[in-house]
Amino acid sequence: MASAAEQWVQDQERLAKPDRVYWCDGSDGEAWRLLEIGLSEERLMGPVFQQLNQKTWPTAYLHRSNPNDVARTEKVTFVCHPTKEASGPNNNWMEPEKAKALMSKLSDGCMAGRTMYVIPYMMGHPDSPYAKACMMVTDSCYVAISMRVMTRIGTDIFEKLRNREDFIKGFHSIGTLDPDRRYVMHFPEEGLVWAVGSGYGGNALLGKKCVSLRIGSFLGYKQGWLAEHMVIMGIEDLHGKKTYITAALPSACGKTNLAMMESALPGYRVWTLGDDIAWLNIGPDGRLWAINPEAGYFGVAPGTSMKTNPNMMKTIKRGAFNPTLFTNVALDTDRNEPWWEGIDGPVPENLLDWQGHPWTPSLGTKAAHPNSRFTASIINSPMLDAEAANPRGVPISAIIFGGRRTQLIPLVTESFNWAHGVFMGARMGSETTAAATGQVGVVRRDPMAMLPFCGYNMADYWRHYLNMGNRMSRPPRIFSVNWFRVDDRGKFIWPGFGDNMRVLKWVIDRVTGAVPARETPAGLVPRIEDLDMTGLVLPKEDLERLFTVNMKDWRPEVDSVRDFLKPYKGRLPAEIREQYEKLERQVR
Ligand code: GTP
Ligand code: SPV
Ligand code: MN
Numbered sequence: 001m002a003s004a005a006e007q008w009v010q011d012q013e014r015l016a017k018p019d020r021v022y023w024c025d026g027s028d029g030e031a032w033r034l035l036e037i038g039l040s041e042e043r044l045m046g047p048v049f050q051q052l053n054q055k056t057w058p059t060a061y062l063h064r065s066n067p068n069d070v071a072r073t074e075k076v077t078f079v080c081h082p083t084k085e086a087s088g089p090n091n092n093w094m095e096p097e098k099a100k101a102l103m104s105k106l107s108d109g110c111m112a113g114r115t116m117y118v119i120p121y122m123m124g125h126p127d128s129p130y131a132k133a134c135m136m137v138t139d140s141c142y143v144a145i146s147m148r149v150m151t152r153i154g155t156d157i158f159e160k161l162r163n164r165e166d167f168i169k170g171f172h173s174i175g176t177l178d179p180d181r182r183y184v185m186h187f188p189e190e191g192l193v194w195a196v197g198s199g200y201g202g203n204a205l206l207g208k209k210c211v212s213l214r215i216g217s218f219l220g221y222k223q224g225w226l227a228e229h230m231v232i233m234g235i236e237d238l239h240g241k242k243t244y245i246t247a248a249l250p251s252a253c254g255k256t257n258l259a260m261m262e263s264a265l266p267g268y269r270v271w272t273l274g275d276d277i278a279w280l281n282i283g284p285d286g287r288l289w290a291i292n293p294e295a296g297y298f299g300v301a302p303g304t305s306m307k308t309n310p311n312m313m314k315t316i317k318r319g320a321f322n323p324t325l326f327t328n329v330a331l332d333t334d335r336n337e338p339w340w341e342g343i344d345g346p347v348p349e350n351l352l353d354w355q356g357h358p359w360t361p362s363l364g365t366k367a368a369h370p371n372s373r374f375t376a377s378i379i380n381s382p383m384l385d386a387e388a389a390n391p392r393g394v395p396i397s398a399i400i401f402g403g404r405r406t407q408l409i410p411l412v413t414e415s416f417n418w419a420h421g422v423f424m425g426a427r428m429g430s431e432t433t434a435a436a437t438g439q440v441g442v443v444r445r446d447p448m449a450m451l452p453f454c455g456y457n458m459a460d461y462w463r464h465y466l467n468m469g470n471r472m473s474r475p476p477r478i479f480s481v482n483w484f485r486v487d488d489r490g491k492f493i494w495p496g497f498g499d500n501m502r503v504l505k506w507v508i509d510r511v512t513g514a515v516p517a518r519e520t521p522a523g524l525v526p527r528i529e530d531l532d533m534t535g536l537v538l539p540k541e542d543l544e545r546l547f548t549v550n551m552k553d554w555r556p557e558v559d560s561v562r563d564f565l566k567p568y569k570g571r572l573p574a575e576i577r578e579q580y581e582k583l584e585r586q587v588r
Helices: 004-016 028-040 096-107 141-150 155-162 207-223 255-259 310-318 418-426 458-471 497-512 540-546 551-571 574-587
Strands: 020-023 060-063 077-079 115-123 132-138 168-173 183-187 192-196 226-228 230-236 242-248 269-274 278-282 288-291 296-300 324-327 330-332 337-339 373-377 394-396 398-402 412-414 429-431 443-445 477-481 518-520 523-525
Touching (some): 004 155, 004 168, 096 168, 141 296, 141 324, 141 373, 168 207, 230 255, 230 278, 242 497, 255 269, 278 458, 296 310, 310 324, 310 373, 398 497, 412 497, 418 574, 458 551, 477 497, 551 574
Parallel strands (some): 132 168, 168 192
Antiparallel strands (some): 115 132, 278 288, 296 373, 412 477, 412 523, 429 443
């Protein structure tokens, strides 16, 4: 008799009616076999892949997505719990049966003439007690190869889930790429993601945002753990002592750069474990332990260079394990190399933009799409932490919440306690970026960088966060950061990138109790003399400005937090309401 997993695949095949079914085995040769298919396969947009210069960019390939399909589309992303209330004001909701009828219609015969790739995969190390077994079907070989880079796939994983019913299911088809027929549907109770009409990133690589965050966060709520939009990193000090921290920043706000930082502070060194998603469990020792459910990077290309992120440049040029894919970057046609704004060196003479059109700077447009990305295996990273593959994960000493704020929010703030820290996360705001469709550069509330990714009512999520703190005997400290404050001329005051180590050092000094802090109504900030400025010259008034908390300027911020919290009213945890009221009193 067929196993539950095989049965499920047969059902999808019957619905989507592909010409062929290809079971991914995860073998070494398979990536190259799939690439061969992608090099010759003509899709709605020409070949799926184009080979890049293999001498300078070994194993690198270029993919161009449909110009109408270049970022996550939050408007068509739904979380379908049985009731709207369970999904919360933070999610689009549709009645599950209605959503399924709609998706069945869109999926009926949608793979005719195509191959259906079957991908058994695991989020997390296969030996980890925290890992989850998953199964996905897709009609995109770009997605199939990307899943191979981003997750752990293959026959051995299939053997693991063959005899179980609780695997997470994902159906994906690029459909017609018609934006009016594009939906990313989640059914958390069933552990099912159903996405049609997009081939891009978080809409299509289902293991990432859909499974590891939206479905994962709901599983975490039920089972007592947290699925977070967070970096996991180890910081080694002068004496070889390592401290592990996690950091949540919204999309395109600096997680990848932070996770792979080359420290500007001599003697300090960063080791990376993950750049986007963390699963956090309470260990038997009462501490918080983090694993990265992913196995690869899907990082923002523009701005990446030897100057800003040398470790990532080395990773994507290494080409040792799995292909490196570029999506919607520009092409230097003389050298057959990828190119983007902010990469090292002069602008090449002959460039095609991300859509394949000849491009010169005089056009005034961007050559690479602002949300163009690379996909690369994390094991190509020259700074992978020795514990990255430890099934138990690493113990976390500090959690950092951050956002992109040109005004108001200090460079770093420490919370007074766990509940205040959860409120600090809950009141986070950030300016929108190109990672999702819609207007760029407007401040929106983005609690814990999870607004687009929390798979249930955010008020329940805050309750769960508070409970997690109560269950730990040694909870991590909670901080907030903002690298993006600007001066009167609109220039970033803080240099960022490798210099962010100065902030992380202060965070560690606070964790170990090495330095006192200055109290403000918004939280604890560094005394200027405690910030290690070795090798960095910054005018004193600029430095002081980074830590200015003037409550009279906070009125609009507090109003915006109040408006954001309003729809959660009945469900809002009392602790969050009290923290809000306390802040409110400060600006009166
Ligand atoms: P997602 O993959 O969308 O989740 O993004 P991310 O949070 O990993 O962001 P990433 O590190 O790719 O950075 C996005 C943008 O922020 C890039 O253009 C970076 O150059 C810029 N950036 C990152 N760190 C800093 C910083 O410390 N200061 C400044 N000014 N910009 C930064
Ligand atoms: C993000 O938007 O936070 C990303 C890219 O990491 S995507 O995979 O498209 O979600
Ligand atoms: Mn992300």
